[in-house]
Amino acid sequence: MTATLSQRQHIDTILQSLASPSAEGEAAMIERSWRRCIDRYGLDPARPTPPRYVPGATLREHQDQADALLQVARAGVEQLYRQVASLGYVVLLTDARGIAVQFLGAKRDQREHQRTGLYLGADWSESRAGTCAVGTCIHERSALTCHHSDHFSAHHIQLTCTAAPVFDPHGQLLAVLDISAYHSPESKHSQTFALQLVKYTAKMIEDAYFLQRYADHPIVCLDRSREFVQINRRYLLAMEPDGSLVAANTAGRKLLRHHELPLPEAGEARPFRAWNIQDLLDAGVDEVLAIPQHSDDRVRAFRTHRHRELHFATLIEPPRRASAVPGPGARRDSSLAPLEALADDDPAMRDTLTRAARLRNEPINILVIGETGTGKERMARALHESSRRRDKPFVAINCAAMPESLIESELFGHEPGSFTGARSKGMKGLIAQADGGTLFLDEIGDMPLQLQTRLLRVLAEQEVLPIGASRPIKVDLRVVAATHRDLRGLIAEGRFREDLFYRLNGASLRLPPLRERADKGYLIRRIFDELNQQRDARVRLRGDAMSALLAYPWPGNIRELHNALHYALATCEGDEIVVNDLPEECTHGQLAHPGASPGLAAPGITGTSPAATRGGPEQDLLHRSLCRHQWNISAVARELGLSRPTIYRRMKRMGIVPPNQQPPQ
Known part of the structure; x- marks a missing residue:
C-alpha cells in the first residue's frame, strides 16, 4: 500500500510540473525530460518500466565499438568504485546510446542489481528507461543527478543516480559515467559531492583518452596557474609540428570559443585544421615547441591574442622510441634487442636492464633473483643473446628438476663403463657442452650440497673432470645462476656453501614480480x-x-x-x-566486469534448480537456461553471450549434469 501511494504521488508531481513548468537549472533538465517521455516516447508514469537488457551478442557489439575507451577508462572506473563502494554505490559506464558496457558493484547484491537494471547490458536510454541520469545526460549533454522522484518511471523512484558525459576530442559524446545507489537520504543535496566526484572522474577519463589518441602529436597544456599546469592540464590542445590545431579536450574547446575561434560541427574530419596555435596565443610556433627547453620547470607564460589573458603552458612531446637500456649518451646498439624486449617502462626493470647491458660482456658470473615465474631464464637467454658469446651454446639446467642420482653425471659427464648404467661410449656433460657459451643454472638453491663443492672447483679452475676420467677438461664458460630462494638464509642453515655463493654472485640482477610491474x-x-x-x-x-x-x-x-x-x-x-x-x-572474486553475461542476470527467468541451494543464483539461472533450451549448449551459449567451453566449465564447476548423463536411480 505504501509503495502504491508513493507511486501515485510521483505521478501527480510529474503531471503538475508539466502543467506549469517553472524550474531552472538541473530541475529544468528533469522537467524537459519528463515532457519528452510523454510527448516523444509515449511513456506512461503510471506504468512502471522494468529494466531492459540487450542480448549478449548485442552487448559485445556495443563493447567492441567502445573498446578503445574501455581500455583507457578501466583505471578511472575502478578508482571511482573504490571511493564510493563503501557507501553502497555501483558504477556504470555506458556508451553514447545508454547501454551499460562496464559495471562494478558488490557481488552480494547481484540480484538487486539485476532487478533494478544497475547491471551490465542494461539499456538506460531515455526512450526506454524514461527520465534517468544516464539517458537525460545523453540528451542534455550535461552532468546531473536524478534523485528518487526525479525519475520518470515509478520503478526507479527509490534510486539515486548521478551521471556525467565523456566527450571525444572533437566534441562528440563517447560515453556516460554513472554512480547509483538503492538507499540514500531523502534530500537531493546529499548527492552534491557525488556529482562533483563523477564529473571529476569523467574529465580524467576524457583527458586520458585524449592523451592516448594524440600521443603522436605535440600537446599544449594550459592553465591559469603556473604551479598547477603540469598537474591540472586543464586545457589540452593537440597540434601538428607546424602549429595547426588538430583537437582539443572539452575545456580546450570552450577556451577556443571564448576567444572567438569558432569550431566546425562535431564529427567533421580535422575540425580544427583552420586554426593555428598562433591564433590563440601571442607566440610563434617555435616558441611553443621550445617550451621544455625554456626553463627549469618546463613551463612558459603566454598571453592570448584576444582578451590578453595570461596562461601558463607546458608541452607534452611525442615519444621518441629509444632504448631504455643504454646509459646517458650511449648510442643504440642493435645487439641489445633481446634485453630491450624484456620490459617497457617499468622503473625497476629499467634499472635491472641498464645493469644487464653493462654486464653482458664482462667475464663475471651473474645471479638472477626473483619469484618463481618472473622470467629468470628469459633474462639469462637475453644476456647470452646480447653478448659476444651469442654464437656459442646456451645450456640450461634446472637443478631442482634433475634427479639427484643423475645430476652429477649429467653435469660433469662420464667415461665409458665408469659406473653401473653408464653409457658404453661415455657422455659429454652439460658443463662441457656449454664451452665458449653460457651455462644457466636454474634454482641453484636446490643443488645438493656435495655437488656444490664440485661446481665450485669448476668455477674456480675453469675445468671439469668427468666421472671416471683421470684428466680434467678445460672449459670457457660464463655462468648465470637463478633462484627464488634466500641463499643467505640457506648459508646460515648450512645448506648452501658461502664460497660458492660469492663465486656465483659476481653481480646480481633482481626481477620484480608481475603484480608490481608498471x-x-x-x-x-x-x-x-x-x-x-x-x-x-x-x-x-x-x-x-x-x-x-x-x-x-x-x-x-x-x-x-x-x-x-x-x-x-x-x-x-x-x-x-x-x-x-x-x-x-x-576473474574469480572480481567485481562484475566488461564481458560478463547479462543473460545470467536477465529478469523474467523463473523456475528452480535442483542444485540452487548449493551454487546460488548463478547456478540456478544457468540450470534454467539449459532446461529451457533442452540442454542445447550452443543455444545456451548464444543466449548468454558466452563461449561453449565456458558453459561446459561452469557446468562442471557447479556440478550441473545433463539428464542423459545422470546415473540411473
Whole structure:
C-alpha cells in the first residue's frame, strides 16, 4: 500500500510540473525530460518500466565499438568504485546510446542489481528507461543527478543516480559515467559531492583518452596557474609540428570559443585544421615547441591574442622510441634487442636492464633473483643473446628438476663403463657442452650440497673432470645462476656453501614480480603476439579481457600469464578473446566486469534448480537456461553471450549434469 501511494504521488508531481513548468537549472533538465517521455516516447508514469537488457551478442557489439575507451577508462572506473563502494554505490559506464558496457558493484547484491537494471547490458536510454541520469545526460549533454522522484518511471523512484558525459576530442559524446545507489537520504543535496566526484572522474577519463589518441602529436597544456599546469592540464590542445590545431579536450574547446575561434560541427574530419596555435596565443610556433627547453620547470607564460589573458603552458612531446637500456649518451646498439624486449617502462626493470647491458660482456658470473615465474631464464637467454658469446651454446639446467642420482653425471659427464648404467661410449656433460657459451643454472638453491663443492672447483679452475676420467677438461664458460630462494638464509642453515655463493654472485640482477610491474600491458601484448605468431593466428584481445588481465594479481607471475593467454587462445571461439574466454581464476572474486553475461542476470527467468541451494543464483539461472533450451549448449551459449567451453566449465564447476548423463536411480 505504501509503495502504491508513493507511486501515485510521483505521478501527480510529474503531471503538475508539466502543467506549469517553472524550474531552472538541473530541475529544468528533469522537467524537459519528463515532457519528452510523454510527448516523444509515449511513456506512461503510471506504468512502471522494468529494466531492459540487450542480448549478449548485442552487448559485445556495443563493447567492441567502445573498446578503445574501455581500455583507457578501466583505471578511472575502478578508482571511482573504490571511493564510493563503501557507501553502497555501483558504477556504470555506458556508451553514447545508454547501454551499460562496464559495471562494478558488490557481488552480494547481484540480484538487486539485476532487478533494478544497475547491471551490465542494461539499456538506460531515455526512450526506454524514461527520465534517468544516464539517458537525460545523453540528451542534455550535461552532468546531473536524478534523485528518487526525479525519475520518470515509478520503478526507479527509490534510486539515486548521478551521471556525467565523456566527450571525444572533437566534441562528440563517447560515453556516460554513472554512480547509483538503492538507499540514500531523502534530500537531493546529499548527492552534491557525488556529482562533483563523477564529473571529476569523467574529465580524467576524457583527458586520458585524449592523451592516448594524440600521443603522436605535440600537446599544449594550459592553465591559469603556473604551479598547477603540469598537474591540472586543464586545457589540452593537440597540434601538428607546424602549429595547426588538430583537437582539443572539452575545456580546450570552450577556451577556443571564448576567444572567438569558432569550431566546425562535431564529427567533421580535422575540425580544427583552420586554426593555428598562433591564433590563440601571442607566440610563434617555435616558441611553443621550445617550451621544455625554456626553463627549469618546463613551463612558459603566454598571453592570448584576444582578451590578453595570461596562461601558463607546458608541452607534452611525442615519444621518441629509444632504448631504455643504454646509459646517458650511449648510442643504440642493435645487439641489445633481446634485453630491450624484456620490459617497457617499468622503473625497476629499467634499472635491472641498464645493469644487464653493462654486464653482458664482462667475464663475471651473474645471479638472477626473483619469484618463481618472473622470467629468470628469459633474462639469462637475453644476456647470452646480447653478448659476444651469442654464437656459442646456451645450456640450461634446472637443478631442482634433475634427479639427484643423475645430476652429477649429467653435469660433469662420464667415461665409458665408469659406473653401473653408464653409457658404453661415455657422455659429454652439460658443463662441457656449454664451452665458449653460457651455462644457466636454474634454482641453484636446490643443488645438493656435495655437488656444490664440485661446481665450485669448476668455477674456480675453469675445468671439469668427468666421472671416471683421470684428466680434467678445460672449459670457457660464463655462468648465470637463478633462484627464488634466500641463499643467505640457506648459508646460515648450512645448506648452501658461502664460497660458492660469492663465486656465483659476481653481480646480481633482481626481477620484480608481475603484480608490481608498471608495464603489465606491454607484457600481455608481447606474450599474446608471440603466441599468435606461433599458432599462425590473427586473434584479437578485446578490451574487457585486457581489463581483467590487468586487474588480476598474478601470483604465478609471467609464467601464469603465458599459460592464461595460451589457454584463452586454445578455447576461444572466433577471432577475438573476451573476458569469459580467460581461465576462471583470472576473474574469480572480481567485481562484475566488461564481458560478463547479462543473460545470467536477465529478469523474467523463473523456475528452480535442483542444485540452487548449493551454487546460488548463478547456478540456478544457468540450470534454467539449459532446461529451457533442452540442454542445447550452443543455444545456451548464444543466449548468454558466452563461449561453449565456458558453459561446459561452469557446468562442471557447479556440478550441473545433463539428464542423459545422470546415473540411473
